[in-house]
Amino acid sequence: MIRINEHYRKLQSSYLFSDIAKRVAAFQQAHPETEVIKLGIGDVTRSLPEACIEAFHRAVDEMGEDATFRGYGPEQGYPFLREKIAEFDFQARGAEVAADEVFISDGTKCDTGNFQELFAADIRVAIPDPVYPVYLDTNVMAGRTGAFSQGRYKGITYLSSTAENGFVPTLPDEPVDLIYLCFPNNPTGATIAKDRLKEWVDYARDHRALILFDAAYEIFIRDDGLPHSIYEIDGAREVAVEFRSLSKTAGFTGTRCAYTVVPKDCSAYTADGEKTSVHALWHRRHTTKFNGVSYPVQRAAEAIYSAEGRSQVRERIDYYLANAGRIREAMRGLGYTCAGGKNSPYIWIDGKTESWAFFDLLLNRAGVVCTPGVGFGPCGEGFIRISAFNSRENVDRAMERIKEALGA
Amino acid sequence: MIRINEHYRKLQSSYLFSDIAKRVAAFQQAHPETEVIKLGIGDVTRSLPEACIEAFHRAVDEMGEDATFRGYGPEQGYPFLREKIAEFDFQARGAEVAADEVFISDGTKCDTGNFQELFAADIRVAIPDPVYPVYLDTNVMAGRTGAFSQGRYKGITYLSSTAENGFVPTLPDEPVDLIYLCFPNNPTGATIAKDRLKEWVDYARDHRALILFDAAYEIFIRDDGLPHSIYEIDGAREVAVEFRSLSKTAGFTGTRCAYTVVPKDCSAYTADGEKTSVHALWHRRHTTKFNGVSYPVQRAAEAIYSAEGRSQVRERIDYYLANAGRIREAMRGLGYTCAGGKNSPYIWIDGKTESWAFFDLLLNRAGVVCTPGVGFGPCGEGFIRISAFNSRENVDRAMERIKEALGA
Numbered sequence: 001m002i003r004i005n006e007h008y009r010k011l012q013s014s015y016l017f018s019d020i021a022k023r024v025a026a027f028q029q030a031h032p033e034t035e036v037i038k039l040g041i042g043d044v045t046r047s048l049p050e051a052c053i054e055a056f057h058r059a060v061d062e063m064g065e066d067a068t069f070r071g072y073g074p075e076q077g078y079p080f081l082r083e084k085i086a087e088f089d090f091q092a093r094g095a096e097v098a099a100d101e102v103f104i105s106d107g108t109k110c111d112t113g114n115f116q117e118l119f120a121a122d123i124r125v126a127i128p129d130p131v132y133p134v135y136l137d138t139n140v141m142a143g144r145t146g147a148f149s150q151g152r153y154k155g156i157t158y159l160s161s162t163a164e165n166g167f168v169p170t171l172p173d174e175p176v177d178l179i180y181l182c183f184p185n186n187p188t189g190a191t192i193a194k195d196r197l198k199e200w201v202d203y204a205r206d207h208r209a210l211i212l213f214d215a216a217y218e219i220f221i222r223d224d225g226l227p228h229s230i231y232e233i234d235g236a237r238e239v240a241v242e243f244r245s246l247s248k249t250a251g252f253t254g255t256r257c258a259y260t261v262v263p264k265d266c267s268a269y270t271a272d273g274e275k276t277s278v279h280a281l282w283h284r285r286h287t288t289k290f291n292g293v294s295y296p297v298q299r300a301a302e303a304i305y306s307a308e309g310r311s312q313v314r315e316r317i318d319y320y321l322a323n324a325g326r327i328r329e330a331m332r333g334l335g336y337t338c339a340g341g342k343n344s345p346y347i348w349i350d351g352k353t354e355s356w357a358f359f360d361l362l363l364n365r366a367g368v369v370c371t372p373g374v375g376f377g378p379c380g381e382g383f384i385r386i387s388a389f390n391s392r393e394n395v396d397r398a399m400e401r402i403k404e405a406l407g408a
Numbered sequence: 409m410i411r412i413n414e415h416y417r418k419l420q421s422s423y424l425f426s427d428i429a430k431r432v433a434a435f436q437q438a439h440p441e442t443e444v445i446k447l448g449i450g451d452v453t454r455s456l457p458e459a460c461i462e463a464f465h466r467a468v469d470e471m472g473e474d475a476t477f478r479g480y481g482p483e484q485g486y487p488f489l490r491e492k493i494a495e496f497d498f499q500a501r502g503a504e505v506a507a508d509e510v511f512i513s514d515g516t517k518c519d520t521g522n523f524q525e526l527f528a529a530d531i532r533v534a535i536p537d538p539v540y541p542v543y544l545d546t547n548v549m550a551g552r553t554g555a556f557s558q559g560r561y562k563g564i565t566y567l568s569s570t571a572e573n574g575f576v577p578t579l580p581d582e583p584v585d586l587i588y589l590c591f592p593n594n595p596t597g598a599t600i601a602k603d604r605l606k607e608w609v610d611y612a613r614d615h616r617a618l619i620l621f622d623a624a625y626e627i628f629i630r631d632d633g634l635p636h637s638i639y640e641i642d643g644a645r646e647v648a649v650e651f652r653s654l655s656k657t658a659g660f661t662g663t664r665c666a667y668t669v670v671p672k673d674c675s676a677y678t679a680d681g682e683k684t685s686v687h688a689l690w691h692r693r694h695t696t697k698f699n700g701v702s703y704p705v706q707r708a709a710e711a712i713y714s715a716e717g718r719s720q721v722r723e724r725i726d727y728y729l730a731n732a733g734r735i736r737e738a739m740r741g742l743g744y745t746c747a748g749g750k751n752s753p754y755i756w757i758d759g760k761t762e763s764w765a766f767f768d769l770l771l772n773r774a775g776v777v778c779t780p781g782v783g784f785g786p787c788g789e790g791f792i793r794i795s796a797f798n799s800r801e802n803v804d805r806a807m808e809r810i811k812e813a814l815g816a
Contacts, residue, residue: 001585001615001616001617001677001681002527002531002585002586002616002617002618002676002677003527003528003530003531003585003676003677003678003679004526004527004528004676004677004678004684004689005525005526005527005528005529005689006528006678006679008526008689008692009678011692041480043479043480044479045474045477045479046474046477047471047472047473047474047477048471048472048477050472053468053469053471053472056468056471056704057465057468060461060464060465060468060704061461063455063456063461063464063659063662063663064455064456064458064461065455066453066454066455066799069453069454069455069456069659069662070662071451071452071453071659071661071662072449072451072661072662073662106514106664106699106701106702107698107699109697109698109699110697110698110699113696113697114697117413117549118412118413118416119410119411119412119413120411120412120413120414121413122411123410123411133696134696134697137696138696138697141525141693141696177409177410177411178410207409208409208410209409209410210410251471251477251479253479253480254471254477254478254479254480254481254700254702254703255471255702255703255704256514256699256700256701256702268410268411268412269409269410269411269412270411270412270414270417271411271414273409276412281412281413281416284416284419285549288521288542288545288546288549289517289518289521289522289542289546290515290517290518291514291515291517291518291664292662292664293514293664294514294662294663294664294702294705295662295663296464296468296663296704297702297705391474
């Protein structure tokens with residue numbers, strides 16, 4: 001008899017986005033004349049950069065001729081892309097990363113979800129709250145948790161991110177082995193300073209733990225003092241893996257390209273305490289279960305690193321950051337406390353009531369859709385997330401409507 | 409301390425293709441004047457069909473304008489593609505498959521590798537020998553095997569495919585829960601008749617087992633009597649998942665698109681024997697750990713189902729099948745017994761000596777590269793695989809050289 005992985009039964013169904021959709025549909029039916037403005041989902045709205053489009057077309061043409069056609073590529077990605085990433089995203093900032101430490105993939109969702117497979121089922125895992133749900137769900141599937149109870153899975157060490165700690169969790173009281181961190185953070189928009197990140201790296205070194213550092217929103221960092229990569233911290237190469245995505249960087253949410261950096265110095269241990277290369281483990285996993293990213297997509301991604309590409313990316317990020325600033329200022333002007341909105345496309349707003357109540361208020365009185373913070377974990381209760389991914393016009397209209405609805 | 413998944417330590421390093429590369433390099437150094445002809449790897453050489461290229465370009469253009477840009481798509485794939493697949497690949501052949509039972513992915517390697525995650529760690533797994541190594545390796549990683557010994561992992565039920573059974577394994581003597589089958593087969597090129605496939609479906613129904621049916625080479629089937637899909641067999645919807653790839657079908661090895669069919673009737677069981685929907689489990693896995701296939705790639709894939717696309721695909725498959733026929737006839741003409749080469753791009757040749765000895769003979773005396781059958785498992789010993797994926801000119805030159813070298 002084919003028996004299921006019983007751990008799947010512990011998974012909570014996520015009703016967050018379907019609940020949102022239901023409430024929006026009900027509102028729209030009652031108010032057919034109102035054009036609802038959606039600032040909920042974290043999906044880009046601007047086109048791919050022109051440089052990417054040109055490179056994409058050229059590569060598609062190559063695939064149309066026998067002489068230039070490319071079949072299976074290297075599972076880890078083509079050297080032309082891995083080399084550009086190592087140079088521009090790391091070496092140019094003084095972070096030591098070699099091209100063969102960069103694994104190209106089709107998404108940070110896949111990579112952050114799959115990485116835990118390399119480790120034992122009974123390691124202790126630390127996960128932030130609030131959080132992008134993939135870190136948790138994939139550990140539930142792998143059997144690293146107990147049952148779900150009162151908003152949390154047993155067996156997980158939750159790292160609370162609250163207004164009190166500036167949405168940067170403090171070191172855990174109990175020893176942990178695998179630590180998920182995400183900065184700039186989704187959903188809070190918080191960033192982490194070098195000295196605070198160094199505390200985590202030192203902790204991992206002291207405890208022979210491993211940090212999975214999700215830097216999918218790195219491109220939004222503009223403050224000079226903030227680290228863009230965990231490898232800007234001394235000693236991080238031995239204890240940290242970093243995930244980067246082109247989704248928000250260059251509008252690749254529908255085109256699909258990301259990468260994961262696994263330094264060759266990075267170690268995990270056998271049950272006997274013998275050092276093992278995490279790079280070798282991930283290489284084995286990646287080449288066994290993945291067949292590489294589409295060649296034309298890798299060429300489009302490479303174009304991000306051309307002079308035109310970099311400038312076109314910057315223009316788009318400036319645009320979203322200006323949106324974020326306007327949202328932040330509008331909400332602060334109405335007396336709300338906000339995190340994020342600087343160095344991040346997300347604004348995390350203390351709604352001074354329950355998340356869903358504030359969601360309903362914005363929907364019903366302003367026709368604006370946000371995301372209730374409690375959907376990301378119990379520590380998100382009382383907050384909402386507003387996303388800067390929309391047109392300037394829609395952002396301005398949304399803020400005007402909110403001011404009108406909630407203003408004094 | 410971050411401890412590794414100890415099961416990874418059981419994995420055998422695959423030296424097959426690196427061993428081949430080393431021997432080819434040594435030969436080339438000794439014979440710089442000989443142009444080596446490679447008929448080893450199973451990678452297509454013809455361009456993407458023109459219809460796919462046109463659709464690919466149009467979709468890239470859409471991504472270049474804000475008004476037509478697409479961000480995140482559905483993880484399971486766009487309805488426009490799922491509907492075409494259900495209609496043309498299944499319903500048109502009388503097999504009942506609905507669009508929402510088709511999950512678009514970036515590769516059959518990923519899907520066949522990931523599917524086992526849905527099931528308990530202690531189920532009994534049946535895997536053919538010889539075999540595409542991903543089925544085995546991913547079960548080793550998941551801890552479903554014991555140690556490797558004498559060419560095989562303990563705990564796996566191997567399904568021997570030999571000349572005696574026509575390379576179609578017979579039902580196992582011991583009860584098994586998860587069964588991997590691949591027809592037309594890689595590496596043997598063997599096909600399975602409806603009545604033989606029905607035996608497997610009936611077995612799965614009787615034992616509440618599940619069949620993972622890899623039909624990546626389905627497009628090469630030309631004999632009217634052969635089933636193209638396992639869903640042509642009565643009752644298969646309840647006990648079988650089918651994997652299909654566009655890699656060999658339409659030259660997508662470097663472009664990346666595949667799909668998996670999970671019928672809503674298909675069941676697995678909780679430890680208590682309660683029926684559970686495999687469709688719901690895979691849906692949860694797919695949406696949690698995957699973010700969908702690149703939109704332009706899905707549009708290129710859709711074009712395969714246009715009238716032009718179908719005709720261009722057929723022309724390419726005819727071309728490879730004609731290559732396969734020439735290889736088969738040439739080798740038979742030299743007195744070798746061959747399987748495959750009809751309804752398959754692979755010719756499986758009994759070399760009447762050890763696999764590597766025959767490999768060396770073809771390389772050193774004819775400058776032709778094949779794949780030693782023993783690299784696919786102990787039952788492959790004594791065989792080589794020749795692939796039809798090359799130009800007609802190269803195939804003909806290779807066969808001339810082999811005739812000259814091995815002919816009477």
